[in-house]
Amino acid sequence: MSDPAHLLQAPSPNVFDSACPTRAILDRIADKWTVLLLILLARRTMRFNELRRGVDGLSQKMLSQTLKSLERDGLVTRTAYPTVPVTVEYAITPLGIDLAAALDGLRRFAEDRLPDIENARARFDAT
């Protein structure tokens, strides 16, 4: 009774299986622009061009594209105010906050362990 057929209809999600929907999710969230934008938005709600300035090297196209994807996935919300010219605010959702917490771990690793990595590279390249 530990394995009745009806319990097998939802196989446990597994990112290592390329056919598993979770794999596609992982591919999307392990994206450089997604990482940076979500970390920024976890700090505070921001406007479109504000985000553009906040992430050095991010093109308008990729910003727009990534934001749309984030919105679709329920990670951020988009709110347009009928000012002239129009004002649009992007805010993180509770789901997004969950993810941003994990993503910020990557940022911290990169910033904290930079010296270790540079040392490792120097040693590797020396041989």
Next chain:
Amino acid sequence: MSDPAHLLQAPSPNVFDSACPTRAILDRIADKWTVLLLILLARRTMRFNELRRGVDGLSQKMLSQTLKSLERDGLVTRTAYPTVPVTVEYAITPLGIDLAAALDGLRRFAEDRLPDIENARARFDAT
């Protein structure tokens, strides 16, 4: 005295600056194959073709390429045993374990929150 010149020579690392070395690090670790391989290797030491089988969809070229990069960055070690045919083991390093812990957060998010994301998408696509 809170800002003597010699203290400014090492500006605080900032992933949002495209010129900062930490940005390049982030780009490398926020890579789909890196994420999956490091999570696997955090569980146990594995051989080349074992890793290949463990990550569905990963080509030999990308595996080889990613492993070399991970080794160079001091995240994994490569050990070849003079058997016939040759046996090569990849093991995670302490630095790699640090990163893998953060990366596994991404995997857990993907696997745990898949329903939330799918719901969000359905709602978004409905409008």
Next chain:
DNA sequence: CAGTATCCACGTCGATACTG
């Protein structure tokens, strides 16, 4: 088994121009 080498298709991404 554990790679390397080559070729090339495909998609990503940036640059540019235009709009409400």
Next chain:
DNA sequence: CAGTATCGACGTGGATACTG
């Protein structure tokens, strides 16, 4: 301000073939 549309360069990455 906040986008969209188009185009073309570039690099990633898969397929294939070969090697110690």
